[in-house]
Amino acid sequence: MRGKPDLAAKSKATIADVARAAGVSTATAGRVLGGYGYTSEEKKEQVLKAAQELGYRPNALARGLITGQTRTLGVVAGDIQNPFYASVLRGISNVAEANGFGLLITNSDEAQAKEVHSVELLAQKQVDGLIVTPSDTRKARHLHNLKGMGMPLVLIDRAVAGLMVDRVATDNIAAAEQAVRYLIAAGHRRIGIVAELVDETNGGLDAFLARAIAGDPIESELLYPSWQRLLGYIRAHRIEGLPVDPRLVQRAGSYSALAAQAAVPRLLTMPDPLTALFTTDGTMSEGVMRALTELKMSIPQDLSLICFDDIDWMSFHRPGITVVAQPRLAMGEAAARMLLERIRGEDYPPRTVLMPAEMIERGSVAQLDQPKAVPEHRRSGLKR
Amino acid sequence: MRGKPDLAAKSKATIADVARAAGVSTATAGRVLGGYGYTSEEKKEQVLKAAQELGYRPNALARGLITGQTRTLGVVAGDIQNPFYASVLRGISNVAEANGFGLLITNSDEAQAKEVHSVELLAQKQVDGLIVTPSDTRKARHLHNLKGMGMPLVLIDRAVAGLMVDRVATDNIAAAEQAVRYLIAAGHRRIGIVAELVDETNGGLDAFLARAIAGDPIESELLYPSWQRLLGYIRAHRIEGLPVDPRLVQRAGSYSALAAQAAVPRLLTMPDPLTALFTTDGTMSEGVMRALTELKMSIPQDLSLICFDDIDWMSFHRPGITVVAQPRLAMGEAAARMLLERIRGEDYPPRTVLMPAEMIERGSVAQLDQPKAVPEHRRSGLKR
DNA sequence: CTGAAAGCGCTTACAG
DNA sequence: CTGAAAGCGCTTACAG
Structure with missing residues (x-):
């Protein structure tokens, strides 16, 4: 030529x-x-x-081959299109970029098989460290292997049984507890909850509820976020001396807005109707919102609402939706910073950073002028 | 040890x-x-x-060094946190994953300097090809260089002057035209538009408007999307025989919801008030929505609204917002597929894929029962 | 401070 | 079908 x-x-x-x-x-x-x-x-x-x-x-390939470092971070996100992950990724990206690191991103769709595949791909590409949102909190041999081989690893949102690595998450229990206590303080006594609750390893929802309501100690660290948030819901009831009606706990059963949407009618057809609803994440909130819109329910006149996680539409909605907002960007930044420290070889014991959620009051909670005190006959429910 | x-x-x-x-x-x-x-x-x-x-x-590094291929795609997005990019990225990711490719993702924040830096990083990491949303449609020496060195390159959303490479974008002019004609058909005569319009290379908004209104030929290919959508707005008026009142064209001047929000009061304080509003992208829509919410304007009673691009909140809003939806996921998939073809060495002339937007009717447009015909004294505006 | 040489972990002609 | 050898583009001891 x-x-x-x-x-x-x-x-x-x-x-x-x-x-x-x-x-x-x-x-x-x-x-x-x-x-x-x-x-x-x-x-x-x-x-x-x-x-x-x-x-x-x-040529970064040649350099990486010889130095053993690629200045690249790998991330296994659930779904990059989901606002939660999009924000977390942006946080990771900010820190990576500031430190001259590239970012190799994959989606697991919360499926273990895809996660394993992603991790393998990223490992072959010799990333210096990995941030993953584990799709299974029990089985995760690929992650244990990775750690065994000395790969720096940081978990986001969920823990993995027996995997002692850095982790950053929202303090889900405290955040949910705060939201539900807020509803109770506003006079609500019948508060529904729509949660994913897909995992069955807790012995099923009924058994879990029984234990939690009885105040039995529960190892909450390994719970999936939706279970932790349910725990916060229950704890708020206990603290406020309110019984928990299991029928008010609606399980979507899968991580989809459609499933959440389907759960709403089940809640609204009860004889003693609920006055408030708590949703445990952005996707559940989306489904619930679609259902309420379809049913032409007015917020907060017909129903008060607090959502977990602040998705953009919640501030445009009329009325604005009161939320507990996770510090998504900060979570990503914290995770990336911790990972970078590990890559640099800093040798602390594994750290768990539980970040507080922020309650943002907008207009979706009605102040009820019913008696604040819980009626005697209901209080008894606590003792069962 | x-x-x-x-x-x-x-x-x-x-x-x-x-x-x-x-x-x-x-x-x-x-x-x-x-x-x-x-x-x-x-x-x-x-x-x-x-x-x-x-x-x-x-070790993919060693393999890549010797084969000259890394099976990695590089992407320079504007902001991964923005729903538009998040969806496009998911589309790219789907195709990459299906073909065993990894994805190296960076943010440019629509700033040329960051884009140049990103491209350099990705090139050093030896990506097999690059997908970029160019932040500047005129100057882009880094992209010309890349192409000159044989790097497969696909552009999304925007074109670059003189850069003959594959590109995928929404057919912005047609989509905006469709939306505005829809408003006109519903009886609206005073239709406002809030658009970013940040670029000044078109000789300024007034000059552009004058040319467009006069029907002068305009090289639309290199226009930024917001200008293209404005062109569609003007074209709709021309087709329907409606004059364009330049005061109805509100320029946000920067890509921020805040700027869009600030533009709204300027529109609402006119003597002959508008009955409908068209926003040219998700971020503009967000700002406009905040302004309207603050002003307690009812949609569509006080004002009809059509937004460009379907952001999730637009379907939860009451009423639902009528939109022209870009095929974001499909755009990402198409871009990735084209890039993979180039990487495989297929040798077509550069292709421009203009994808149609889909109009989704919800409840934000009021049917006016004013005379459909444009009054005579207004028609004259066209002839100026 | 500088250079010759070895080597990172692979793949690729080239013989056999 | 198989192996010895060279080489991808760098960095790293090791002498000088």
Whole structure:
């Protein structure tokens, strides 16, 4: 092929090419271009000039192969399109970028098989560390392996049984408790909850409710977020001396707005109707909102509402939806910072960072002027 | 360090290790592990067994260095947190994953300097191809360079002057025209528009309006999306024989919800008030919605509204917002597919894929029972 | 400070 | 079908 020899050369200038053009060894050229070791000012200038002319661009593959570091972080998110993950990813990206790291991103769709596949892909690409939102809090051999091989690892949102690594999450129990106590303080006594609750390892919803209502100790660390938020809901009732009616606990059973939407009619057809509703995440909130809109329920006249996580539409909605907002961006940033520390070799014991959610009051909660005190006959429910 | 010699070995088994354990050459081990060349069943089994036992994991860096391919796509998005980009990225991710490609993602925040930096990072990491949403449609030397060096490149949403590469975008002019004609058909005569319109290279808004209203030919290909959508707005007026009142065209001047919000009062304080409003993207819509909520304007009683791009809240809002929805996911998928074709070496002339937006009717447009015909004294405006 | 040489973990002609 | 050898583009001891 004739013509454009310059361009062709330009597209593939290596350190050897630069060294030759500058009249130095590849070692010297490498030292100035790579910014390591010492070089005389004179040679440095020659090399820089030659590099400029040849349009030299370092090959990160070669560098990574030899240094064992790629300056790339891997992330396994549930679904990049979901606002929760989108924000978390932006937080990770901010920190990565500030430190000169690239970001290799995959979606697991909360499916273990895809997660395993993603992790394998990222490991082969030699990422320096991994941030994952584990799809299963019990089985995660791939993550244990990774850790065993010394791969820096940070978990977001969920923990994994027996996996001692850094983790950042929202303090789900406290956040849910705060929201539900807020409703109770506003005079609500019949408060529904719509939660994903897909995992069955807790012995089923009924058994879990029985234990939680009885105040039995529950190992909450390994609970999926929706169970933790349910626990906060129950704890708020206990603290306020209000009985928990299991029929008010609606399980969507899958992580989809449709499932949440389907759960709403089940709540509204009860004899002693609820006056308030608590949803445990953005997707559940979406489904609930669709259901309420369809049923032409007015908020907060017909029903008060507090949602977990602040999705953008919640502030445009009329009335604005009162929420407990997770610090999504900050969670991503914290996770990335912790990962970078591990990559640098800092050697703390595994840290769990539980970040507080922020309650944002808007207009979706009605102040009831019913007696604040819980009627005697209901109080008894607590003792069962 | 004593102990766990197996684990240590396991974490770094190379082809040479596997070859040794299997009693074959590295070439043979490489052939079966890499899936290239021919091997006898017998040796293949030995190698596979050894690899399994050693926990061999291929090093994509070494493979990439020698093959010149990394099976990684680079993406420069505006802001991964923005629903538009989040969806586009998911589309790209779907196609990448299905083809065994990884995804290196960066944010430009629509700033040229960050974009240049991102592109450089991705190029150093030797991505096989790049998808970018260019932040500047005029100057983009980095992209021209990239193309000159043979890097496969696909543009999303915006074009770049003189850069002949594949591109996928929404057919903005047609989509906006459709929306505005819909409003006109509903009887609206005073239709406002809130658009970003940040670029000044069109000689300023007034000059642009004058040319467009006069029907002068306009090279629309290089226009930023908000200008294209404004063009659709004007074209709809022309087609329907309605004059364009420049005061109804509100320029936010920056890509922020706040700027859009500030533009709304300027529209509502006119003597001959508007009855409908058209917003040109999700961020503008957000700002406009905040303003209308604050002003306690009822939709569609006080004002009809059509928004460009279907953001999730628009379907929860009461009433639902009528929108022209961009096929965001499909755009990402199309872009990724085109890029993969280029990476495979397919050699078409540069393709521009303009995807149609879909109009979704909800409840934000009031049917006016004013005369459908445009009054005579207004028609004259067209002839100026 | 500088250069010759080895090597990171693979793949690719080239013989046999 | 298989192996010895070279090489991808860098960095890293090691001499000098």
